[in-house]
Amino acid sequence: MNITNPNPAKKSQKSTFHTIITNLTFWVLIAIIAGVLLGHFSPENGLKMKTIGDGFISLIKLFIGPIIFLTIVLGISGMGNLKKVGRIGIKALTYFEVVSTVALAIGVGIAYLLKPGRIDKSGLTLQDASQFTDHAAEDFSWLQFFLSNFTLQVLLAAIVCGILLNFYQKREQTILVLERFSKVVFTGLKYVMYLAPLGAFGGMAYTIGKFGLETLVPLGKLMVCVYLTMFLFVFLILGSILRYYKINIVSILKYIKEELLLVLGTSSSEAALPSIMVKLEKMGCSKSVVGLVIPTGYSFNLDGTSIYLSMSVIFLAQLYDVHLSFFEILTVIGILMITSKGAAGVTGSGFIVLASTLTALHKIPVEGLAFLLGVDKFMSEARAITNLIGNTVATIIISKSERDFTTLNLDTDVVA
Template sequence: MNIATPNPSSKNNKSILKTILTNLTFWVLISIIAGVLLGHFSPENGVKMEVLGKRFVDLIKLFIGPIIFLTIVLGISGMGNLKKVGRIGIKALTYFEVVSTVALAIGVAVAYLFQPGKVDKSKLTLGDASQYTNASAKDFSWLQFFLSNFTLQVLLAAIVCGIALNFYQKREQTILVLERFSKVVFTCLKYVMYLAPIGAFGGMAYTIGKFGLQTLIPLGKLMLCVYLTMALFVFLILGSILRYYKISILSILKYIKEELLLVLGTSSSEAALPSIMVKLEQMGCSKSVVGLVIPTGYSFNLDGTSIYLSMSVIFLAQLYDVHLSFFEILTVIGILMITSKGAAGVTGSGFIVLASTLTALHKIPVEGLAFLLGVDKFMSEARAITNLIGNTVATIIISKTERDFTELNLNPVLEE
């Protein structure tokens, strides 16, 4: 009698299939592709899917405040050294300014090298830029920036509460309650993230359905330059910084691939904020560093936005055949070093930053923003992804320099 022996190959195939089908990254990627197809072949239905993307991002935003607050309060109260809090904050802001300035300079350099603005203006798609044409530098208010930036408000409140908790007599009991609440919040977030494919599908279907792939053709050269520059920045600049600490940028990108795809689908880096904080802690970064650096970085470390803004100014200068002297280029970088910090948290703020920069130069017509409106949506994904990667690297570096990094967690996590 022949006894059938189990086939190891069949078991392995089933195991691989099961791993793929239960992988969130796989479903987010499938959803993005489905969203592109729906938006392209049925634009009307694609536009209707906007509600899915918006509602998912709104749902994620509900977790941002509690997670930032709990992470920072628990981090500071558990640190026991208030001087360290100040040191991390100063170190993070210094790092942000240096790296963002490098991003601005690279944007200018690549724009001059490839000259994306040397195109026929008659073939470009115009948008309505009337709401930005009267903007100037005086339109910026740091108070208004703070009041409109929920993340910064929570960050400040959490720092104050964390410091105060260090002097509270019933500190241990309070920390225990906050830790329990933190576990509940992160458990709820885990289940909400299962909806990520729906959010990615809705966001991508709306973008393609509303603006159409044909929008990319007239401004394709600018888009190509922006994406190329951001890739160079990520792999060359951020990659070199990580390599100094013997970490591969590719392994980091692989580790946060779910968050990158989520940002790609929703065009919102905020959608990935809670989960990226969790992953950085699992990687080995301390809770206190993650809690301070990530929320601050979302407002002050906008590498992708910096590249986009600097390239857009040079693009418009080339479009209108305006020659900028070396001093004027330095002026552009100097203005954007300050005003780009106000390009976070408010829809359309990037165009206001551009408008104020152009107004300060008095050489490039502000009306040129109309040429950028049609393609801006397609570049927002690149900006958001680069911003996310930049903040991930910043958190790792600050944690490393603080010697507050659990090395034992690094290799096992990155090898998964």
């Protein structure tokens, strides 16, 4: 008599249940619901939860310095490696920077056009932001701006160290030490992010308790705006780039549909990295270009992440009714051009990038991240899918520009 696995269906149900209850997104969702209920039915207790949300943000802020420094230093040293491989590496870096900057600019532009952070003409004004904006009336001084800005000091130090590291004789050994230290720091951040449900609960309970259920409206608008912007970016920007090389974006998406579904299920573009490399080689891209562009693109070509980060900054500015000058908008794009590199694949790194950008700008309260945490997890799929599509297109374009793209194994429906 066979007594092994007497009820496979029941075992499968248990496995699915275990996967759900151990998923951080599940607990963030539960925390959001609990926070909304507490803030709505017991506003006075909801207001007391502000300490919890602020405490989580304070923990996040502790990681800003080391993570920004390590990410930038290791990123610049990686650029040195790219340059060593010659023309393809430089061409890849140029493409990455141009397209990701376009993504940042589009995120800012659409956020200003659709205004997801506004539900009326004055914004929600979640907190008095005057302490962040009073300095704007003073005479502006670059020196004072730099000396009072820890994040910019870290950025400058990291850029200088990264450049000098490329000329250091013991460069490889130093990079190895920094990579090990980086793993330790990111592991610490990973454990801190396990507290994300508490941060989401505290931030949402306080916000709903003080301002009511209408504060959920801008969050919903932000989600719609982010998904819409990424859709437009993929089909208009990336689609136009492919069209120049007589390739149809829709056919490319059909060709990599399995990888897109994998990313949708895991919320991580890195989950599809091995299979997308194989598919691109079968499509006709040379092995050398695929091996260089795809892994590097996961650090330098984060189109989806760039769109999300830039829209989030403008969203928070609108939420706090903070006016950003044209110079400050350029500052946001400039900072994100640097800090967004390496923000993929590491839980919580996106929040570090946002926190560092807000800290450097010194106009928008960093505490607003607790409010944003409520929907961040539900936009991770859009970021990951857009990142994957962006790196796929980059590989095809660079192969085409190098005339290193064969059509022997290319599906006929891929060509426009």
